[in-house]
Amino acid sequence: MPSIRTHYLRSAEALLERGNYPGIATHDERIIAAVETFVRERGIARDAFEFQMLYGVRPELQRRLVSDGYRVRVYVPYGTHWAGYFYRRITERKENLVFAVSSLIRR
Numbered sequence: 001m002p003s004i005r006t007h008y009l010r011s012a013e014a015l016l017e018r019g020n021y022p023g024i025a026t027h028d029e030r031i032i033a034a035v036e037t038f039v040r041e042r043g044i045a046r047d048a049f050e051f052q053m054l055y056g057v058r059p060e061l062q063r064r065l066v067s068d069g070y071r072v073r074v075y076v077p078y079g080t081h082w083a084g085y086f087y088r089r090i091t092e093r094k095e096n097l098v099f100a101v102s103s104l105i106r107r
């Protein structure tokens with residue numbers, strides 16, 4: 001049975017191949033590396049899509065992508081319900097907690 005990662009990547013590839021402008025919203029380096037390889041092999045322009053990431057999570061990866069010529073949109077939750085949203089995102093997957101904690105430690 002294919003993993004969530006596999007399905008996510010297949011969806012991203014389908015959108016990219018069809019000429020859509022997808023936002024690849026992930027902090028998963030394996031997905032990002034696979035997308036980078038996919039667009040390079042197919043000659044898809046780096047401005048034909050964007051990576052999207054949460055503010056404060058993996059800033060070094062965000063900077064690397066920008067320096068490599070990719071577009072990166074940084075998502076900043078705000079408003080009266082930001083804390084609940086942030087907590088839900090952290091508890092959805094154990095990797096989210098690892099990303100958040102490691103980002104805090106690196107500061």
